[in-house]
Amino acid sequence: VADHSVQVDKFGTTYALLENRAIEYKRNEERYVALKWAQKNFRNLKIVPPGNGIVHQVNIEFLARVVMNEGGILYPDTVIGTDSHTTMVNGISVLGWGVGGLEAETVMVGEPSFIIVPEVVGVNLKGFPREGVTATDIVLSVTEFLRKKDVVGKFVEYYGDGLKFLSAQDKTTISNMSPEYGATVGFFPPTRGTIKYLQLTGRNADHVKVVEEYLKKQGMFYDGKKKKYDVDLEFDLSTVEPSIAGPTNPEDRISISNTGQIRKIITEYLRKEVGSEQIRTFPLKINGQNTELRDGAVAIAAITSCTNTSNPDVLIGAALLAKNAVERGLQRKPFVKTSFAPGSPVVTEYLRSSNLEPYLEGLGFHVVGYGCTTCIGNSGPLIREVEEAIKENKIYTAAVLSGNRNFEGRINPSVKGSYLASPMLVVAYAIAGRMDINFDEEPIGLDPNGNPVFLKEIWPSKETIGEYEAKFMKRGQYVDRRDKIFEGVDEWEKLKIPEGSKFEFDQKSTYVREPPWFGVPSTLVDVKNARILAIFGDRITTDHISPAGSIVQDMDKYRKIWKEMQSGNTVAIDHADSPAAKYLMENGISPDEFNSFGARRGNHEVMLRGGFSNPKIRNLMVDTVGGYTIHYPSGRKMTFYDASMKYKEEGVPLVVFAGKMYGAGSSRDWASKVTYLMGIRAVIAESFERIHRSNLANMGVIPIELSTSQLSLKGDETVDVDLSSIKEGGTVTVTIKGQQGERRVEGKVRLDTKDEVEYCRSGNILNYTLKKL
Structure with missing residues (x-):
């Protein structure tokens, strides 16, 4: 599933999706040709072309079978994947985890995948989530909780009365972030909710019947009976509160009411970088509109990532929040770069059928692509005026995203902190425009008459969200997509692949080079x-x-170097402090064509120069x-x-x-x-x-x-x-x-x-x- 290459170059318009797709194919044509060639020449390989969604959401919605049926022989479905969030499928009771690409490649040619028998940690989920609490809040709290329990390399299995308050999509959200809390898997046993999810997502009715009967007869269906675990823990869902996590680690959860903690993060940065703890404000003009950029401002607000865009509770919730906000006359702040990257086109289908998509677009959350985008670090450049102001004044700005990782420098090199949040809170922070707002005590904005509007006034209820899901989410939406999942967009279909069963590497290519992994000596030498x-x-x-993200931070610097090189200044390249950028320019690649490290993974020369950079x-x-x-x-x-x-x-x-x-x-x-x-x-x-x-x-x-x-x-x-x-x-x-x-x-x-x-x-x-x- 090709999902990691699309970047948010264009945003805030109805054309953003098509424009980003065109740019993606222009940048990655060589790589996509190689993929398409491989699909033709390897009998056990299928490609889900770019633009069809994020791998884990594609897996849970279309590929996973829960129970395999081969010639009348039934056995549990399993999966290993080259992305660590492969564990998402644990939420629909498929055992699976992430491995490195090296291991996966050898498995594809018949080698086994080895794992030491792990300890199994049982987590008893008790209580039920409060009104206003989302699956995102739950997984951020679980991540904080389990990181402290040292579950690295262990299997986690959830059980208890709390299971009945979680949908299959809620469970996949919690399973998705298993790597963030350190576990090899975060497994949920099959329940009636698992079967209902298979039915909703268009699985064959006869197969679904076989799945249910097999799991029950094998004693695998959840029965509420206590099992024996190596370690037994307890987590109370009723203690979970609306939360974000950041600024650099997924387990560093912060209650949204704890604005003091966020302000402390901002002031510590200011003391270190500018010698004062005073939050500053700078005038700014964006597209002719006067505004102000302050320390703590939100520079990126992204609804992104398989973790959350697979869950209709939080996506319909975000759209309803947007609807309520727009109807109250609220807007996003002009300095916020907004984007919406669903993990599956089905999301767009149910948001359109419910007539909620226009409200997200009204706040700038237009669909920019069906891929990982901001979560993997492909957020694209900030609004230019914002970027320049940050660079000139060392302003503390933040990204808020519905992703699963926020490590230093990952989301965007210009923002100082990145915060994980539910899609609903992403919308809220885009409207508020700052991270240190106390939503309980401060208005999220003012209506056209100058009256304060509080977040609680526009926050949709669980009941309303459920009504929209029941009315507008249909099995047919998934069936239609299932028939098209291996089809490509026009750009994919037009790719011309080389003839022959042996791939011919172009040694002049800066994208796909023959790697130096073979014929090397033993490393077991003193x-x-x-x-x-x-x-x-x-x-x-x-x-x-x-x-995986940008190859350089300061594009203007490298554009100047490139311009001097084109004018005949042969020593200009000496000013390049990025070895990867230097290599690309020496090979005739302009800074605007650098692309990202993630897109250059087919070239070991680029990746080597990016090591520890x-x-x-x-x-x-x-x-x-x-x-x-x-x-x-x-x-x-x-x-x-x-x-x-x-x-x-x-x-x-x-x-x-x-x-x-x-x-x-x-x-x-x-x-x-x-x-x-x-x-x-x-x-x-x-x-x-x-x-x-x-x-x-x-x-x-x-x-x-x-x-x-x-x-x-x-x-x-x-x-x-x-x-x-x-x-x-x-x-x-x-x-x-x-x-x-x-x-x-x-x-x-x-x-x-x-x-x-x-x-x-x-x-x-x-x-x-x-x-x-």
Whole structure:
């Protein structure tokens, strides 16, 4: 399912969808040709073309079968996916989780997927949600709760009386964010609600009947009886309150009434950046309209992401909120970039049939695409005047989105904080225009007569939302889309693919290059006199390691460099501090054609140069934020890419030290690929997130766990690691040599299976698999 490439370049008009689609195909034609060619030449591959929705919503609405029926043999449906939010399907009782692309590729050619038998954590849901509480509020609260319970690598199963107050779509929202609370899965057992969802979404009636009968006869249908779990927890739904999460972590929940916490975040930024805690206001003119931009302003308001756009409760709720707001004469603030990216065209169908779509559009929430957009970091540029004001005055602005991740620098490099919220609250913040509003005490806006309007006055009731769902959501809407799910838009159908069963790589391409993964040596060789490329703290995410969004922050700077290059100034390129941008310009690509790192994943040269280049990454070896390190013994400060290439020229291996939760976030296998390409032999951290640990092992990079916080490293040390005789789950000696002498510490090798050891012995999992074919 191709869903990660569409960007919000155009917004706020009825033409935004078509314009963004045209731009998407222009940028990604080479990649889409490769996909279309692969579909033709691989018998077990089907492509859901771009523009048909987000993979997880497509899965729950159309692809998942819950029970498989092959030649009369019935067995439970399962899935592994190359996106960490594959767990969304757990909400309709399909066991599935995310894996790295490397592992998925080998499974496609017949290799098994290995997992150590996990602990199972039962979560007893009790109570019922209060009026005004959404599934988004519940999942943000559950994420906060379970992160504190350390469920990393464990299976979570929900049970209890609270299940009957959750729809299937509510459950998929909660399951979707399993990676955010650390679990491998967040499973809901099948109930009558599961069967009703299959019926609503157009599954064949005979199949649905078989599903129900099979699950009941196998004892898998939820019966309310207490099961035995390794760990048993309790979560009270009645304690959940309207919430957001941010500014940089999904588990950092904030009640919307706790404006003091949000103001503290803003003032701490101001004290650090401008030397004062005073919230400032700046005059601004946008499209001829006078307005003011203050610290705490909302610069992006995006209804986006499979997490929430699969749930009609919050989407119809957002549309009804918009309807009530428009009828009271309210508008969004002119400095807010608004967008609406449903995970399925079915959403548009029921919003149109209910005549609610015009009200969302009245507040600027026009459909911009059917894909991940802002949630993956493809928010596009801010309104130009807003961007310039932020840059000139260091204004604290925020993004508010109905997504699942908000890591530093992910959503947009110009905003200082990103907050996860329900679609209903996204609309509310777009109208209010600032994050530090107390909706209980302050009006969301003024009507045309100057009278205050409070959020509670325009917030739709659960009863009203339910009435709209019952009247306007029809099985036929899903049946119609099911018949078209593998069809492409005109741009897809017009793509011309090369002939032949062997794909011919164009080595001049800046999008799709032949990768260097094959024919590489074993990585189970002792590391001697390695240098430290980086020392990180806790929570280094895969977004930090391999960004997916914009290749550069300051486009104007690179446009000037490009202009000088075109005028014959051959040294202008030396001013480029982004190795990836420099590479692209040297290959004739203008800054306006850079696209994103996510779109350039078919070119290892671009991705290598983007390794550890996130503008928010903090390497404790340097005194600045961003993608820099110190090369030793020269002591020179340089980009991670430049340093790694210099070490490679010198024949020096590398290691990285980090704190807890290294590799949190996306299942992005490029985070392990760039690690390998940079010559990093081992990552030594206090703990790893599940998928990234697996990806490192699959790529031949050795994950080692030990307490790094007590090492007091400076970065000029050299490191030896004895790797030649390691075993799965064994220990390894790490020798650190510095000015204070030599230290030996024992670490745990996080190669968890014999197969992972063999992958490393073969160089990587792809080499291992190729040898077996």
